Every structure is written in structure tokens, then in C-alpha cells.
Amino acid sequence: MSSEEAANLAPPSNARADSVGCYNSTPVRTIWAPSSSDIVYGVIYGQANDPTNGSWSNCIDLTFTIGLQTDKHIFGLSAFSVLRNYNVDLSGGITLEQMEGLLPSRTVDSTGYSNLSGDGFNFTGSMGGTHNGTYIFKLGNMKIQDYERAHTFNLNLDLSTYRFLCTPGDSCRYPDGKEAPVFG
Secondary structure, three states, rough: OHHHHHHHOOOOHHHHHHHHHHOOOOOOEEEEOOOOOEEEEEEEEEEEEEEOOOOEEEEEEEEEEEEOOOEEEEEEEEEEEEOOOEEEEEEEEEEEEEEEOOOOEEEEEEEEEEEEEEEEEEEEEEOOOOOOEEEEEEEEEEEEEOOOEEEEEEEEEEEOOOEEEEEOOOOOHHHOOOOOOOOO
């Protein structure tokens, strides 16, 4: 993100979130069952004292849901502009990563989404390549193109699901409905 974009990005805070009706500016991760979880997050963006647009803010509420299978896992990303701004495009990346203990995780599969536009953004798909080990899904590198305000925001998000465990011959799962340990 350039310094100009950083200066124009509305600071995430509960007061700012409340002013635009954002669900939550802090990621909320939930395990619903041994094979499903989600992340709910409000992306707050805007400009402060812009010479053309003045000061404004908007929020996009995101819900990222996963359903664990044996090797390939289904996911859905849905979002909507709180201000019902139909002139917004959303794009970014999703990765499936294997945890390597204390070492950095290793990308197993990845996909991108782009030009999700309008009041309701929806993207579904599947990613795979899991076998034995501990894994997570990550959302990152999001781009918001707000055409009404003629401004693009590049956000380097690092949102990850809870860790889940995969064992040979069995469906991947959250053991006992909880996050998997770091070392599987």
C-alpha cells in the first residue's frame, strides 16, 4: 500500500465502524461443527480530507465459510457494501496452507477472485491437496475499487481460519470441534 493510500484509508475503529454500520471491524472466527467454520469481518475504508471527496467512509462486511472434506474443501466468500454502493468492485486472493510447526506455512493451493461487483458479492469454489497434517485457509491482498469516489484501496489483509487437522483415510476436521494444535 502506498503512503498516499495509507493516509487516505479510514482508521479502523469501533467508532468509525458504528458510523457506517459495519458488522465488526475485528475478525470473528467461529467453528460451527467438526467440519465447518467461518470468519466474519468488516473492511472499513474511506478518505480523510480528500480535496475532491472530502471525508467519508464505507464498510464491506465479509463472511468466509469453509466446509471440510477429505482432500478438496468447499468455501464461499460473500460480502456486501454497508452503504449499498453498487459501484464497488472487490478482488483478492485465497490460499490453503499447510502448517509447518514453527516454520512458515507452505501454500498448497490458491485462487483469486475479481470483479465481484454490486451490492452483493458472492464467490464459491473448492481447493485441495490436503493429506496428513495441519492446515488453514487465508484471505489476503484485497483490492477495493470504489468507482463512485474514483479511488482504489489496496489492503494487505492476513485473515486466517482456525487450524484444522487432516489424517489419511478420514475427512479433515476440527478435532472435538476445536482448533487443531500447531504440531498436529
